Every structure is written in structure tokens, then in C-alpha cells.
Amino acid sequence: MPGNTAAPKTLRARVTVMPKPGVLDPQGKAIAHALGNLGYAGVEEVRAGKVIELDLHETDPAKAQTLAEDMARKLLANTVIESFRVEIAGA
Amino acid sequence: MPGNTAAPKTLRARVTVMPKPGVLDPQGKAIAHALGNLGYAGVEEVRAGKVIELDLHETDPAKAQTLAEDMARKLLANTVIESFRVEIAGA
Numbered sequence: 001m002p003g004n005t006a007a008p009k010t011l012r013a014r015v016t017v018m019p020k021p022g023v024l025d026p027q028g029k030a031i032a033h034a035l036g037n038l039g040y041a042g043v044e045e046v047r048a049g050k051v052i053e054l055d056l057h058e059t060d061p062a063k064a065q066t067l068a069e070d071m072a073r074k075l076l077a078n079t080v081i082e083s084f085r086v087e088i089a090g091a
Numbered sequence: 092m093p094g095n096t097a098a099p100k101t102l103r104a105r106v107t108v109m110p111k112p113g114v115l116d117p118q119g120k121a122i123a124h125a126l127g128n129l130g131y132a133g134v135e136e137v138r139a140g141k142v143i144e145l146d147l148h149e150t151d152p153a154k155a156q157t158l159a160e161d162m163a164r165k166l167l168a169n170t171v172i173e174s175f176r177v178e179i180a181g182a
Contacts, residue, residue, distance in 0.1 A: 034166055042148030044101050051142045057133035091138050
């Protein structure tokens with residue numbers, strides 16, 4: 001559509017990486033402990049992970065999803081101890 | 092409702108913490124560089140943040156939201172350089 005509307009040229013992929021269930025999560029444990037020290041009761045479990053937002057030169061959400069999953073498997077997540085999921089949004 | 096349905100006794104809060112726009116993000120830069128080295132072209136920008144999942148002894152989503160935002164401001168995020176958002180889901 002040339003003219004007055006600009007199609008997005010990039011898509012944003014959000015890769016969320018979390019420790020797998022059963023894997024020790026010292027960062028989560030430390031946060032739970034610190035919250036207790038600050039007086040917060042009623043915190044049952046805390047798990048800490050990371051999120052990586054990637055702006056990709058890609059206009060097809062399905063391709064962006066595949067690409068981001070590939071990046072997650074090869075670099076962003078250690079799939080032995082971490083699971084990941086990918087969400088795609090316009091950037 | 093006593094009997095055959097068990098209401099969830101905890102709610103899961105997901106706190107996502109990202110570097111604010113304009114704040115240097117060395118981890119994101121390192122990931123972008125590593126993706127380039129692995130042969131991925133077309134990666135425009137990468138930002139790395141963290142995600143903390145908290146299982147809270149709380150049944151009211153609005154209260155859980157307020158509690159998690161309070162925790163984020165006091166402990167989980169450094170609001171000088173990081174922004175955060177809170178999502179609530181049943182756990």
C-alpha cells in the first residue's frame with residue numbers, strides 16, 4: 001500500500017527464558033528470601049528468568065516466530081536447564 | 092463453593108523488568124553481536140531484561156497487582172534505569 005500508511009518493516013519477538021521445573025533457581029530463592037526480609041508474607045514461590053526483545057527485519061509473523069525460536073535454541077536459552085517461549089508483536 | 096471445585100488459593104504475578112529507553116544495555120548489545128557472529132542478519136535491536144514470576148497467597152487479582160507493583164518498586168526493579176510491568180494470571 002504505497003502512500004499514506006507505512007507498513008511495519010520490523011517485527012518484535014519477545015523470547016522469555018525460564019528455568020525448567022525442578023531445576024534449582026538460586027536467583028528466585030534469593031528474591032523470595034529478600035521479599036521475606038522486607039516483610040512481605042504470602043509469597044509461595046519465586047522463579048527468575050530473562051526476557052530478550054529482538055527487533056527483526058521480517059514482515060511475516062510466522063517466519064519471525066521460527067527465526068526467534070531458532071535463535072533461542074542456539075544462543076538465548078540453555079535448553080538442558082531452561083525452557084523458552086516466543087511471542088511476536090509489531091514493533 | 093465447597094465441594095467439587097477448588098478455587099485457586101494463589102495468583103501468579105509476572106513482573107517484567109526492562110532497561111528504560113536510552114539506558115545502555117550491554118547484555119542486549121552482546122546478544123546482538125553474538126547473533127551476528129552466528130550468521131543471523133536482520134537483527135535491528137536487542138534489549139535484555141528479566142522476568143520474575145511470583146506465586147502469591149492472594150485471591151483478588153487487583154490486590155495481587157498492587158502487591159506485585161509494590162515489590163517491583165522496592166526490590167525487583169531499579170526504577171532509575173529500569174521500567175517494569177506486572178501481569179496477573181491464576182497459578
